Amino acid sequence: xxxxxxxxxxxxxxxxxxxxxxxxxxxxxxxxxxxxxxxxxxxxxxxxxxxxxxxxxxxxxxxxxxxxxxxxxxxxxxxxxxxxxxxxxxxxxxxxxxxxxxxxxxxxxxxxxxxxxxxxxxxxxxxxxxxxxxxxxxxxxxxxxxxxxxxxxxxxxxxxxxxxxxxxxxxxxxxxxxxxxxxxxxxxxxxxxxxxxxx
Amino acid sequence: xxxxxxxxxxxxxxxxxxxxxxxxxxxxxxxxxxxxxxxxxxxxxxxxxxxxxxxxxxxxxxxxxxxxxxxxxxxxxxxxxxxxxxxxxxxxxxxxxxxxxxxxxxxxxxxxxxxxxxx
Numbered sequence: 001x002x003x004x005x006x007x008x009x010x011x012x013x014x015x016x017x018x019x020x021x022x023x024x025x026x027x028x029x030x031x032x033x034x035x036x037x038x039x040x041x042x043x044x045x046x047x048x049x050x051x052x053x054x055x056x057x058x059x060x061x062x063x064x065x066x067x068x069x070x071x072x073x074x075x076x077x078x079x080x081x082x083x084x085x086x087x088x089x090x091x092x093x094x095x096x097x098x099x100x101x102x103x104x105x106x107x108x109x110x111x112x113x114x115x116x117x118x119x120x121x122x123x124x125x126x127x128x129x130x131x132x133x134x135x136x137x138x139x140x141x142x143x144x145x146x147x148x149x150x151x152x153x154x155x156x157x158x159x160x161x162x163x164x165x166x167x168x169x170x171x172x173x174x175x176x177x178x179x180x181x182x183x184x185x186x187x188x189x190x191x192x193x194x195x196x197x198x199x
Numbered sequence: 200x201x202x203x204x205x206x207x208x209x210x211x212x213x214x215x216x217x218x219x220x221x222x223x224x225x226x227x228x229x230x231x232x233x234x235x236x237x238x239x240x241x242x243x244x245x246x247x248x249x250x251x252x253x254x255x256x257x258x259x260x261x262x263x264x265x266x267x268x269x270x271x272x273x274x275x276x277x278x279x280x281x282x283x284x285x286x287x288x289x290x291x292x293x294x295x296x297x298x299x300x301x302x303x304x305x306x307x308x309x310x311x312x313x314x315x316x317x318x
Contacts, residue, residue, distance in 0.1 A: 003257065010261040014268020019278060027273050032266045033225070037232050039259045044236015046253040049244040063310065070302035078298020079291050086287055097288070098295040104267075118284060121277050125288035126295075128267060133296060135260070145300040146307030152299045160229065161263055164256040183230070 004136045011132070036160060043163050047175055064177045068184040071152040072192070075101065092196050093119055099192035100127040101155030101185050102134075102162075107193050114197035130155060134162045138169045147171065151178050156189055158182040 021027050079098030083091050096115065100107030104127035112120030134141070134154045141149040147170040154162040159182020166178045243249045271277050277284070 006261060007264060010265045011268045014265040014270075015272035015278075016268075017265075018269035018272020018274070021273060026269055030266070030270075032263060032270075035259060035262050035266065036229065039256065039263065040229050040233045041236040042252050042256050042259060044233040044238075045240035045249055046236075046256065047233075048237035048240020048242075049249060049253075050240075051244060061310070066306060067303075070306050071299055074299035074302030075295035076298070078294040078296065078301075080294075081298070082290055082294025086290055089287065089291075094291050094294075097291050117276065118280065121274075121280065121284050122288045122291070124271075124277070125285050126292045128271070129288055129292045130296065132264075133292070135264075141300065145304040146311070148307045148310075149300045149303035152303040153296050155299075159233075161260060164260060179230075179233070 007132070007135055039164075040160060046164075046167075047172075050172055052172075065180070067148060067151060067177060068181045068188075070148075071101065071155060071181065071185055072099075072188060074152065075099070075155070076192075089119075089122075092199050096193055096196035097123045097126050099189065099196055100130075101157075101189055102127050102130045103156040103186060103189045104128055104131070106189055110190065110193045111197060114194065131157050131161060135165055138162075138165045142169045147174060151181050154178075154182075156182055156186040159186070 017023065017026060075098050076095055079094045080091060083089060083094035086094065093115065096111055097107075097119065100111075100123050104124050107127060108120045108124035111123045130153070134150055134157070138150040141153060150162070150166050150170055151158045151174065154166060157163075158166060158178040159180075163175070163178055163182070167175050170178075240249060240252075
């Protein structure tokens with residue numbers, strides 16, 4: 001609960017700073033890449049110093065490669081069904097937005113380029129909501145939809161920004177599948193987004 | 200005309216560095232950083248300083264979200280249309296998440312249910 005409040009507080013604080021534009025060096029430079037590298041380095045150290053992890057990894061099955069496939073099919077199917085409740089957007093619009101899988105920078109840029117600017121903004125917000133909902137609701141996801149669900153819901157972010165939350169709620173033994181899942185879903189984003197933009 | 204302006208806004212935070220080859224190099228170096236961390240963590244597993252690093256992870260996630268907030272807040276196209284575009288984004292995302300959770304539930308049931316039955 002304390003974590004959730006902090007997450008929302010920092011996001012809204014960032015929005016406020018961006019809107020007022022007060023400390024100018026924060027607005028004109030993009031530090032996200034640097035921070036992302038720090039995060040992955042810290043996560044790596046966390047994994048490396050866990051001595052029982054290697055034993056746990058041996059119990060993983062190769063069938064877990066199915067997890068990225070489930071993520072992609074589940075997201076697209078869910079978005080396709082719900083697209084009928086948005087009269088302004090076509091089926092392919094909704095599928096293009098949903099195939100961002102949390103990879104907000106890439107998918108919103110591709111959609112802005114191939115479709116329209118406002119759909120690009122929808123994609124950006126959609127991916128941010130996806131990442132945020134995993135950060136906030138991951139414990140609930142595990143309780144009601146099993147230990148794989150935070151990984152699948154995180155989409156492409158399961159290998160970076162949501163990885164710490166996933167390992168906390170699903171267990172350290174899921175770190176390997178979360179990273180592999182993140183990489184595979186990540187790679188699918190440019191292909192799926194351009195495909196749905198072109199139809 | 201409208202698309203031009205929004206592209207410029209994206210440029211400032213996101214787009215400048217994103218082209219095809221950059222994206223792959225970016226992802227590759229992220230994975231390398233992670234692997235480097237794993238090896239360092241393994242070698243220095245008993246080091247006091249290293250054992251404090253996991254506590255830094257959540258603060259780093261907060262900093263990332265703060266930066267993401269800046270990207271939203273400094274983009275007038277998002278701020279001015281937040282209600283309609285945000286609602287659409289929320290609807291599409293919840294559809295995608297529900298579909299994903301359904302799939303994850305079924306796969307988890309299949310995998311771990313079977314495992315328990317074996318043991």
